[in-house]
Amino acid sequence: MEFSLDRSSLSWLVQTASKPIPARATLPVLKNILIEGTSGQITVCGMNLDWGIKVTIPCQCESAGSMTVNSKLLQDVIRTLPSGEVRMSLSESEWSLLIASGTSKMYINASPGEDFPPWPEESDDYEIVLDKNVFRRMVEVGTACAVANAARPLWAACFMEVKDNELRMVSTDLFSLAVARTAVKSPEIGVIVLAKVLQDLASLLDDQDEKSVHIRVGQSHAFFSLGPVSAFARLIEGQYYAYQQVIPKSFRTQVRVDTEQLIASASRASVLASEEDKAMRLRIGSSSVTVRAGSSDKGRMEEEIPAEVEGDEMEICIQHRYALLAAKGVGTTRTVLKATGEVSPLAIEPLDDDSPVKPTFVVMPMKPGA
Known part of the structure; x- marks a missing residue:
């Protein structure tokens, strides 16, 4: 097998196909990538026990064939090469791969393509x-x-x-x-x-x-x-x-807040919250949400976020990381918190969202006094 590619295309091809390759492979062959060449294209494949990738691009392959080579070794070799065309030629008699660029020639060990695990049989039922x-x-x-x-x-x-x-x-x-x-x-x-x-x-x-x-x-x-x-x-x-x-179907209280304000408050709460429970408290009033957090060894914080509130006033205690995850994930300038009770699931969703993807986050509150 023999083919030529410019260094940037070859580097992208190998790096992309190597994504599934684990740092510690249970099977030695899974440290390798499979390279297959035909008259009009080159395909590079990498996999582990859970998933795999193959990438196919057009390429003038002077002679067809297949081989496997160590992924990390090949990436390290490509990284040292100068920009420009790279020629790769396999000697099947010695199972040695020549990698040539400019005046440089490097040889690395290869093995037959038949040693590589087969690609799973694909389904054509629907997509x-x-x-x-x-x-x-x-x-x-x-x-x-x-x-x-x-x-x-x-x-x-x-x-x-x-x-x-x-x-x-x-x-x-x-x-x-x-x-x-x-x-x-x-x-x-x-x-x-x-x-x-x-x-x-x-x-x-x-x-x-x-x-x-x-x-x-x-x-x-x-x-x-x-x-x-x-x-x-x-x-x-x-x-x-x-x-x-788990997703609530009805709510006692709905709270509409500015998303960036919620993110900023939760971020500040994360600095001073206890390392043990990571708790932040949301006190829902008639027209605001008061955020509180603190610990004996750090200090405490409290701030008020203006809000549009419909329903009962209540206090909910949640972990700040879940509040941040949801607030950063809604993707809109306004966020709605939908509460069913102090210890019942809290739904967090975008407000005025016209995007094709509709997100819903649900957080389990902590018990009062936790």
């Missing part, structure tokens, strides 16, 4: 097509409450559900809940994937001219296509939480 900005926003909101490296797999996951012509992405750590909704036309589905997979895919969108993301769901994997990038994600087995039961 969901989203504008890439809608997909990015859905992932931003829908994975917001996922907990990285969680002991419980569902805490690190995102539930993707299509119901009533609406796609929903949901995440929760059982103390907070994030739901993103957008209109689609698709059969009903309900699958669970790692939230980090969706976040990594969304991070690739800025590099793409393609305006749409295509999503397909099979028996054991979900598949994503965005321009030259394709990806799969292994579905997590099990039943997701009955998240709809």
